[in-house]
Amino acid sequence: METLELLVRNTSEVLTVEGSYTEPAERALTPRPNACVGVRRGRVLYVGPEGGLPPGTVGPSTRVIDAHGQFVGPGFVDPHTHAVFAGERANEFDLRNQGASYLQIAQAGGGIANTVRSTRFASEEDLIRLALPRLQTMLEYGITTAEVKSGYGLNLQDELKILKVVQRLSALQPLELVPTLLCAHAIPEEYREWREAYMDLCTREIIPAVAEQGLARFCDVFAEEGAFSLAEARRILVAAKKAGMRPRLHADQLTANGGAELAAEVGAATADHLEHVSDAGIRALAEAGVTAVLVPTSTLFLRVRPYAPGRKLREAGVNVALGTNLNPGSAMSENLPLAMGLACLENGLTAAEAYWATTRGAALALGLNTYGRITVGDPANLVVFSCSNYRHLPYHLGINHARIVIKDGHVVVENERALCP
Template identity: 35%
Template sequence: MRQKHLYTNIKNLCGITTGFPRLKVGKQLNDFVCVENAWLLISEKGTFEQFGEMKDIPEFSGNITDCSNKLILPCFIDSHTHLIHANYRESEFVDRINGLTYEQIALRGGGILNSAKKISEISENELFELSYERLIRAIETGTGAIEIKSGYGLSFENELKMLRVANQIKIKSPIPVKITFLGAHAFPEIYKYNHEVYIKIICDEMLPVISKENLADYIDVFCEQNYFSPEEMEIILEIGWKYGLKPKVHVNQFNSIGGIQSAVKNNAVSVDHLEVISENDIVTLKHSQTIATLLPACSFFIKIPYSPAKILIENNIPFCLASDYNPGSSPCLDMKFVISLACIKMNLTPEEAFNAATLNAAAALELQYDYGSIEIGKKANFIITKPVSSLNYLPYSFAENCIEKTIIN
């Protein structure tokens, strides 16, 4: 039976909440509450039971860990990943160095279609082993809950293969896993000029089986020029809702074409990317409950603009940070690096970035009542850092591994 565990002499216990808000916006994002010289008690149930200053520490005779000069903070929540894939795409990395854009690579059969071809050639067992190893790497860098998308299958058989692998990961995973069906990631070459047929396959063939086998929590569409139009996305999202799948969608990575409006109209939980955003998009998001998911590692890797986080803050629009881990445009599972990029390239304060990668990211996966902050009663998934000088040191030391241990309960 699990026993209580006391952590003592914590330099800073950070990311504390007391119930509300469950989602921070505007000036609230700068409030990442910390207690100096703290203690933290974990219950037999693996939840946060009590915490406080060392001067008020209770008598305790069980398991004790000394955290002198170390920080404790809630695990990162990575709400947007393409964790399941068969191959890496380092050749496309070189193509971009030689001057090709992401869109040019895609138009000549690279990108998503490249990954889809490899998915069809790999066994389900091998795909699981490769992907689960990535999950463990993510946990080691501080991730305590994660979203996993399909989207490299692009056929009935291979999309279901990916979703079944995702569910195998979910069963074995020590951390919460949410699964998103992304059959509408791109049009397979055979349907490049016959969109209606592929959309019909998604809606009439894939979705009924996904629902029957309970293979996904959310539905996603890549709404962008040369991919799915807002009108095509709406057709898919409406059918997805009929099967109980809430939308979390790719929009505005390269162009603002009305995807945000269509997503909000369909009550999307989140709209992800937003490297390009218009005044009309801002107005739409201000009058919605939809969370923006910003992906700075993608911007860094393929040299596109960074999402305008400060504009979202000024307009009290909720947003979170995620890795966008994938083999083509963001081969990065390290959420600490994502936070560093948010500070360096998007001018977020460390407090804003940590809130966006923890509490707000939990809300983007509808996990905010159990994860995302140090709060009495929440699940005790947290990070112990190596000895560091301050919270600010974590994003400052952008290439240093500052995490000593990820504790998962």
């Protein structure tokens, strides 16, 4: 074995998360008590007892990280964010707290349209400057990979602008970004009386241009009252699929409208939100192998009920992932540990299921087959936590326990102030 560049030792356990969502989550986390992790050339070279390391694998050039008896797991994967935008909507937050609904605010010209106006006005450099601190905060929480959607441009020029910003951000900082086209986020103000014309713009101009430039891996649609009908969503997703982008869907968030069933029909990678998903929709997701992405921080932030039925989804055999849904309107938070705690308290997940949902479950949602686990040969995306067991993460509600974050074998965060229990 070659000399290691990095060794993480003295752990309580290493969660390698090499199991499957079809088995009990505690087993799927595949814990390795007191194991160490060796890294070379950005990849995991060894996982196992320190006594099993061949002589000479730890040399003078090896950086040794002492976990101090705490646990190590894969870098978190956030499968649902809207992290690139301009402006804020704190006034709308205040209005909701005074009784206004999300739909009422949107119908009055607020909501997504508010952020669209600010984002269109911003340059690429403005958007990069605004996004970098958000991404740094996410990285400090232990998120090493995150999906980022467009959706605040709603025209050809500005949707391309946002996706180009995502591309540039991937090269400017360590957090790996997975781009999603969301031109069907809302009907823009200038097309309110010409919905069909906007549908044509999405399917005939925006989707082909994004595909030609290779700017997005997925295409998402907000299928909801006040946004896009199921028929409109189907048309856009079919066009995107033909262009080489995998479908995703904001489904059954505010109303029960059959979004989950549509996600299954079009072979979507994920159906997200699902607060109002029907039993038939859950069965359809399970049969089609669609991942359910839950975003409980958004349910809390909007002060709506119910929370998505995470327990029923798991029991039906659906892969469940968790995201922050970071965005200025319905989830202004980068805090994935908070989402984990809420998933246990309100979505009915166990601590092990929540941990799976933020690691391997989320990686599978994005088609990242070598992410969200710690396996020899895979990219070395690791977090050294300041607690001895993963169950502490959702229990110590919303607190950051990521002490050391490693991306592709490089230490990118050292937070010795991370709280210890």
